[in-house]
Amino acid sequence: MIAILDCNSFYCSCERVFRPDLAESPVVVLSNNDGCIIARSDEAKAIGVGMAGPYFKAKPLIEEHAVTVFSSNYNLYGDMSWRVMETLRIMMGKENVEVYSVDECFINLAHTPKEKIHEVAFSLKETVEIWTGIKVSVGVAPTKVLSKVANRLAKKNKGVTNCVLVLDSPRKIEQALQKTLVEDIWGIGGQYADKLRKGGVLTAFDLSKKDISWCRKNLGGVVGDRLLRELKGEMSKLMENPLVEKKIIATTRMFGSPVTDINSIKEAIATYTTRAAEKLRRQYCAAKTISVFVVPKEQNYNTHFRHGPSIGSHTKLLRATSLTNELIKPAVSLVEKLFEVGRSYKKAGVMLSDIVFDNSIQGDLFLPNNKNGGRLLMDMMDNINFSMRNDVLKFAASGTARNWKMQKNFHSPRYTTRWDELREVH
């Protein structure tokens, strides 16, 4: 059996740990730039605040009901996430915990006796809540897809399930599948859901009765094949090693307001490159390809603003590197190539790919072999910046004015990662 443990309204829960006065009132958290609503407490859902909608549209409703609004505070959420996951690793052994996202993880219960499953699932939930203050839901079933089904139902019927649901018999599985619409299955998005409904497949139960070849044909080949097997209780998505290195590292941001001058974009790109290079070094890797893209502000953004055209280009380096200064140079050159005078831009980003371990970098015969000094410098910068939890040290190319920076109007303190922002009790 496999469990998935998922934090309830994670970002809202993090804010509430340090604001117990908000425990029962509506709370929402906004995306970067205070653009969209990306987390809602149950109370906010109840008054009709939609998910992933733009903040400005929900604003009247939010003000009417005195909803508390937070900008996203990733310092806080990242640290709280680590506490939740560490609790589970301590309880179950780290080899049995697969962190799937910032707020959820799979737990391998293959070694737990069947009659103890419910008790274990419950103690995971209780312990996480006591140790971290974060409320969670647990779904348990024979496969990952089914455990997601269980988790969703557990969360939906909190009063009955107390946020824990175990599907340990064919009958329970069948009932759960009947209560799950196709669009609520993990792996079925908007496109596939439309296609399924048109074919008369409305629930997860309907889908589980289809045959493999039908799913291969209509749901993306082997992806559909695996999904169907999982629904039928056959494990097709295995536990994965949580320490796999990223194959692409990206840092992309909307600007606080549209930008028209090339220097601001260069500063932004240099800053994003710095972030991306830090992520690269943190996984002991180096990258050989760097890509840069910019997104012009559309004249007519009412039609699909979301996938507005992004204009990009990339450079293949002679040799993989993780040194910020070696990456900033080609990144800034790419900006010069992409930028058009007179246009206004709303977003830009950097992506690093062709990632290899930095101990296996292909050497360059024509370079002196003593470039290790560069890595040493990077490590020192990383250590100082990390211990200060701030960019104390940065490259001049990143700029100091930074008038392209995103907006954060409702930011909470970084309670758990900054001494000077600790919660004070008087």
Next chain:
DNA sequence: TCTGGGGTCCTAGGACCC
């Protein structure tokens, strides 16, 4: 006026090889 920011996997098709 104002609409995140990351990622993953898979497929198709083209270029190229012998």
Next chain:
DNA sequence: TCTGGGGTCCTAGGACCC
């Protein structure tokens, strides 16, 4: 009218996730 039979690698793009 008829025009090999394998391969590999790469890229673009689609679909999905939180």
